[in-house]
Amino acid sequence: MSASQPVPAAARLFLSGNEAVARAVWEAGTRVAAAYPGTPSTEILEVLAKYPDLYTEWSVNEKVSLEVALGASMVGARAFCAMKHVGLNVASDALMTMTVTGTEGGLVIAVADDVGMSSSQNEQDSRYWGRFAHLPVLEPADSQEAYAMTRAAFELSERFRTPVILRLTTRICHVKGVVVAGEREAVEPGGFTKDPRRWVMVPGNAKPRLPLMFEREAAVRAEAETSPLNFVVDGSDRRIGFVTSGPAFMHVREAFPDAPVFKLGLSCPPPLDSLGKFAATVDTVLVVEETEPLLETELKAAGIACHGKDVLPRTGELAPDALHLGVARLRGEVVAEPEHVVPQQVFPRPPTMCVACPHLGVYYTLSQMRNVMIAGDIGCYTLGAGHPWNALDSCISMGASMGTALGMDKGRGKVDENKKVVAVIGDSTFMHMGMQGLLDITWNRGNVTVLLLDNRAVGMTGGQDNPGSGRDLHGEETTRVDFAKLCEALGVKKERIRVLDPYQLPVLFKALREETKIEEPSVIITDRPCVLIDHYVPTKPYLVKEDRCTGCGNCVDVGCPAIHVTRRDKEVKASGKEVDLSFVRIDTSACTGCGLCVQPCAPEAIIHAEPVQTLQPVQFVRK
């Protein structure tokens, strides 16, 4: 976990954007903060959870977290929620009506776009939601601004009684910079006022509120014209004037220190009058925004001529090198050859599953099955699509394995008649959006075998607790969901639900074979903790007895990163077939003794080792 300690009010703090937002949320006197983890936003709530005097929770999904925040706002409390970009898609149903009701206590929604896609299934520009829902959008450019704009967002929210979107990107969330922080404000909730015309959004009540939403938008636009969050940095080279927002501002300043820049902090709705005046002072306007041409389109619609995505990349980050290229293109200049050495081709190094990850057993087993279509989902187990297993056939959005599996089953033609349909989903993903899909499978008599991987954690984002772990955000004990009962309640027959140990390969294989043969919905729940969490207990490591290893490579197919190939060879079998041999070694200092690789090793070459030197605790270090 990357959570850090709460910091005292002090002159200079070194904070990531996420930590800076958390600090400001706390200082703003926020009473309720909720989130569902997701890179790059996860640390905001992890850090907030350590501050005193506010309620924080992991919610089961982003929609619920936004609704929790709205409820708190209804009773007049300041409220906050955070999510990654795709989370706002999930929460958008609530968002699109919240904008009609407006808010009571200040409500800020931090949404973190994974620009550059370091850890997501897509790249999308959440600033669209501001346009779609007629909400103000703030875009900080570094940690200090993330802090200041979070504070400003609460004030804006209360002044205009609107939810405010704080748009972050990976390059804000995970960049550390110097921040000057302040003290916590005391804010007492104003209380709930029964007012159905405001809070009960039936057509008769919602209709009269629509004009209010547009009036509010116009008022925020007027605010944007004068807000100190929008400003011009003057420059002597007036050939190009830049219009920019978010971290791209820093890149523009770095690449073109002498150019005039219109920097948008309150970027939606954009201050078109001021932007028009700025445009008149420069030869050409270039809009630098990540990632969609939103401001560019709005400027053009307002009759302000500008360039943007005609010369700049449509995806990814707009770092100074991309800007230099774009500007050269705009000016019709030739780009100079770089002086540095040419990047060298080096093998890829994709992320791997952890040593002894319980998912290894599942994918080893799936990789041994023929004629299966495996609908996948999002989590560490998505790595099962890669080597050596190649045992996951789709990954779309949280919970999608259920619906896509059912669709595969119902849609298949003759060519796929003999294939089995399997869905693989993690525990956290199942509770986020998978449960409804399973209900759809049982209700509509789908022939799907669901592998529900219960590792009692949100592994992908760092091992956070979830309703299946029986602990809350603070690590305190609470209700623990019983997956077998839950699946039964969702309509799976009791005898079609099995709970088993994914470290027991033969048991897993037998269960999968049997359940996929029966033409009914079935669920196999694997029950072993993620190795990142404290439920996991490492045991005695193994080693390979070299004289017994025949090089069959079966253990390599398990995919545990503690197993290394030391030598490769070829052998011609009696049948005349040539086979590849891989002789192996186990990194005993990494192996935690799960016993998975031992099971497919026919010559019993993998045996227990005594702990080696490097495993000893550091106390024993002597000169």
Add this chain to the structure above:
Amino acid sequence: MSKVTNILVCGVGGQGVMTATEILAEAAISLGFDVKKTEVAGMSQRGGVVTSHLRFGHEVLSPQILPGEADLLIGFESAEALRWGHMLRPAGVALVNSGRIVPPVVNIGLFDYPEQPVAQMRTLGLRVHDFDATALAVQLGNIRLGNTVMLGASSDWLPFPAEVLRDAVLARFGSRKPKLVDANREAFAAGRRAVAGETLAA
């Protein structure tokens, strides 16, 4: 003091690249510099590529180091140092752990590990100092000290005294684990010695 110092630290998830950069940042902050530090980690906690960019000076704008702009490249793993070699400016210096971490894609025979990553860097004209930080750490009794060995090696290549970095390293353990302080002081010195002769020659 308008010049910004650019340090790129690279390695493999789990090696402590981010912590090491964090300590370098703390040292720079203690001297009153403006500092920005950014990670490109992806799903790196599980054995993927990790790079951490550290920039400090009077004022730092963009947090990113561009290709050809790094003053110092600290490579925690040989092939990773080669992968990021193009980030060095022509007069820049690479400090490379000659230890190797072979990924599963190489294990199963899909790709090859470069035969001599450090030699390949030198052929490109890069200035490289390599030493086996992993072995040094194991000799000192704990593979996790590799981190501190690397920091020690970098400490004579910074625009501030090596002691500032050493104190930042030790401050991490001081209050909680006094025994770790000794081990880390040792590791820091070992790293410094590993490249010392070369610094003087340079």
